[in-house]
Amino acid sequence: MYLHHVASYLPEAVVTNAHFTRLNGLANEWIIERTGIQERRKAGPGENANTMAIAATRAAFEAAPxxxxxxxxxxxxxTYTPHDTIFTAAHAVQRDLGVNEIPTVSISSACSSLLNAVEIVEGYFAMGKARRAVVVVTEHNTAYNNEEDTMAGHLWGDGAAALLISKDRLSDDDLRIAEVITGGAAPVSKADESVTLKPVERGIVMPFGRDVFQQACIYMAKVTQQLLNKHHIPTEELTYLIPHQANLRIxxxxxKQLGLDPARAVNNIQRLGNTGCAGAAIGLAEVWDTLKAGDKVIITVFGGGYSYGAMLLNKG
Structure with a gap:
């Protein structure tokens, strides 16, 4: 199957580290050293996971006639930060597109939702139940975040991205989705409590950030290397690695584990914060226009609950 286009939406409001210095006394240098984050985007009044999903989808279609x-x-x-758990972001996108009586699915596998969504499309295509799909990833983290939490309150940003995927090639500029690998490591270590979002309690909580860091480094490198080995791609031939945007140190x-030139890594966490399952897709949108025939891109993700995955994209 083929990725025809990807586009993103980012709220206008920018929250710099100075906000958290005033609020919590967290120094700008301290935040940058531990996370890489300098600023993040925050949804404005009237914006939410649904409106951002719609905005990203509209942008994708406008760019892909x-x-x-x-x-x-x-x-x-x-999304793991829904505006409505019944009339979901998927339904909101369908209503805005005005396309009736088609499968419309909302999922959450934490920050790995992008690749699980692509796998769902892959399954529908394989069964002959669909030929053209829209995948959207959208996070309204600041709706759930507790900014006064000095452990994780400064991490989160908002944003969305939309991918247009077809079973058959539509253009020479399409990226072929060569393979998607996903998995879950919920039995490992502190997967059940390292990152949680319980809306009736305290919002997004990360009491075991070190464990998240360690497992993310293990699984993102492991699944990426698995794809490289399976497709006989030397590391130096990889055009871009787009990792989940959780922490620049991750x-x-x-x-470093992969032996990849750091210039090949696409990172936006410095400007956007942790945008959850939308972060890697936003990164792909940011480099989309630079891709040329023969390029190879891997997106690798890791999420709370210790879900993980990687996707190989080939240009041409």
């Missing part, structure tokens, strides 16, 4: 909205026969949206660690 060959992918007519009326041809869409599957919508899959991932990205740097994974790059």
């Amino acid at each position: 060959a992918f007519a909205s009326e041809s869409v026969d599957l919508i899959v949206v991932g 990205s740097n660690n994974v790059v």
Whole structure:
């Protein structure tokens, strides 16, 4: 199957580290040293996971006239920060597109939702139940975040991205989705309590950040190497590695393990904070126009509950 286009949406409001210095006394240098984050985006009044999903989807279709909205026969949206758990972001996107009576699925596998959503599309395509799909990943982290939490309150940002995927190639510029690998490591270590979001309690909590760091470094590097080995791709031939945007030190660690040139890693956490399952897709949108024939891209992700995965994209 083929990725025809990807586009993102980011709220206008920018929250710098100075906000957390005033609020919690956390120094700008301290935040940067431990996370890489300098600023993040925050959804404005009236914005939420649904509105951002719609905005990203509209941007994708505006940039890809060959992918007519009326041809869409599957919508899959991932988020762990829903605006509404009944009329989900997937339903909101369907209503905005005006495409009726098609499968519309909302999922959450924490920050790995992007790749699980693509796998769902892969399954529908394989069964002959769809040929053109929209995948959207959207996070409204600041709706749930407790900014006064000095352990994790400064990490989160908001944003969304939309991918247009077809079973058949529509353009020479399409990226072929060569393979998606996903897995779950919930039995490992503190997967059940390291990152939680319990809306009726305290919002997003990360009491065991060190454990998250260690497991993310292990699994993101492992699954990426698995894809490289399986497709006989030397590390130096990888054009971009787009890791989940949780912590710049995690990205740097994974790059080091793989022996990859750091310049090949796509990072936006410095400007956007942790945008959850949307972060890697936003990163792909940021480098989309630089891709050329022969390029190879791997997206690798890791999420709370210790879900993980990697996806190989080939240009041309």
